[in-house]
Amino acid sequence: MATGATLGEPKEPQRSGAGIIQNRILLVILGIIVVITILMAITFFVRRH
Numbered sequence: 001m002a003t004g005a006t007l008g009e010p011k012e013p014q015r016s017g018a019g020i021i022q023n024r025i026l027l028v029i030l031g032i033i034v035v036i037t038i039l040m041a042i043t044f045f046v047r048r049h
Helices: 002-008 013-048
Strands: none
Touching: none
């Protein structure tokens, strides 16, 4: 019951903050990957033409 309550209700601010930080890191990594793929595609098409 205690584990369910702690998992269901975000009573610990440290875990919620860490989750937000991890989400931001994941978003940044995804953004970097998207930018790299777009730049690679642009350079590929430019070199082709």
